Amino acid sequence: MQIIDTKKFQSDLLGWYDNEKRDLPWRRERDPYRIWVSEIMLQQTKVDTVIPYYERFLTKFPTLDALAEADEEEVLKVWEGLGYYSRARNLHQAVKEVRDEYGGVVPSTEKEIATLKGVGPYTAGAVLSIAYDVPAPAVDGNVMRVLSRIFSIYDDIAKPASRKKFEAITRDLLPEERAGDYTQALMELGAVVCVLRSPACLLCPVAEHCSARKEGVQEFLPVKAKKKPPRSVQLAVGVVQDSSGRYLVEKRPDTGLLAGMWQFPHAEEGIEGLLETGREGWQSLTQIKHVFSHLVWEMDVYQTRHDIQSLTDRQALLTLDELKQKAFPVSHQKIIALLEE
DNA sequence: AAGACGTGGTT
DNA sequence: TAACCAAGTCT
Known part of the structure; x- marks a missing residue:
């Protein structure tokens, strides 16, 4: 040197x-x-x-x-x-x-x-x-x-x-x-x-x-190794609105990806897993692709109306105005923007 | 050591 | 457009 x-x-x-x-x-x-x-x-x-x-x-x-x-x-x-x-x-x-x-x-x-x-x-x-x-x-x-x-x-x-x-x-x-x-x-x-x-x-x-x-x-210079491309994850996202017009949202776990942020419920297995309504109750809302540094969410977003019987301690039913007081990841802000129309 | 962890701007 | 990048840290 x-x-x-x-x-x-x-x-x-x-x-x-x-x-x-x-x-x-x-x-x-x-x-x-x-x-x-x-x-x-x-x-x-x-x-x-x-x-x-x-x-x-x-x-x-x-x-x-x-x-x-x-x-x-x-x-x-x-x-x-x-x-x-x-x-x-x-x-x-x-x-x-x-x-x-x-x-x-x-x-x-x-x-x-x-x-x-x-x-x-x-x-x-x-x-x-x-x-x-x-x-x-x-x-x-x-x-x-x-x-x-x-x-x-x-x-x-x-x-x-x-x-x-x-x-x-x-x-x-x-x-x-x-x-x-x-x-x-x-x-x-x-x-x-x-x-x-x-x-x-x-x-x-x-x-x-x-x-x-x-x-x-x-x-x-400098020399820097290339990083691997992110892996893709298929995700069904459910926007559930009850008869009072409130939306079902949930708080993500306290560790890992987007820890502590709010979101509309997800399922990797498909939309049937989100609610007992079966596949026919859902209406397709949009598709969103969101790229993170290490993975890609391919989101199929569905919508339905359904009254929720009971909430877990990390779930909530919120109006659009209430929901906007919570922190959502950018991928879900795109969904919220659609709901406001 | 290597992968998880976000997003928006550049090329 | 897909890849790459930006005043890193945690596990």
Whole structure:
């Protein structure tokens, strides 16, 4: 691995960041709670997507205590549509733990913050550096892309073992001062200059340090294994409306896919399994294909009118207005939109 | 280590 | 259009 002038690399990067950094909502404040929220939302999610959610979330839960006191249903409702819903549930749980175990102050050591639910190696380093200027490495996809090019590293960044290597390199490159700006500068560079396809090397403040650039291989880095295509699941979805016009909905299990979200009842076996009415009682409403990262729902949506005798503790009969207060996955929001017509 | 875990935007 | 991607974490 090539040797670079670390001090010059740091000052080149920080100087560029000072002039070029984007004006983002979470860069206007240093409240550790707000930094934390932004980092959780930004996991696997684009800045443009996060911004409106971030604003709404902090309007509703302006402080750590406000979030800690909220009901999980409220938290999920604000998160609705953002995806990876366990992030919201874990954040909520972790915030309650900070309130109860740390006097409401987000911990400022690597050991303590890493114990919080949903706070992995990246988020720990990001919050510590950005909120507290603690020189802790925060290695995300941007950082691995930038550093794989700076040092011409051909390790597969999809492998967990690679992250540790980049973490060690990042730690070595971290300045004592301005750790938060440095962390953000590295990610910012990856997000706006050292992008995956057609990186803007001519605009890059650290091009002179870059091995891949010297060798002309920047387009071939980083190396990342392809992922498998998602498997397909056939699903019958039943929209049941009783004689009072209410809809039968159910809350998904507390673990796994879309945990804690609401939905219209599903059956993988076919629509007959949903109700004792048999197949003839159902009227076809629509078909919806919904793609997740690891699976595809092929949904056949049916509708019927039927009075429900008894509800389980995770089921409810709700009007359209009531149902819209609950958090539904995007696939089911499409169904709700149809019912509103 | 590898798969589960969402969604919307790009190419 | 189908594939790929984005400031990862958990099991």
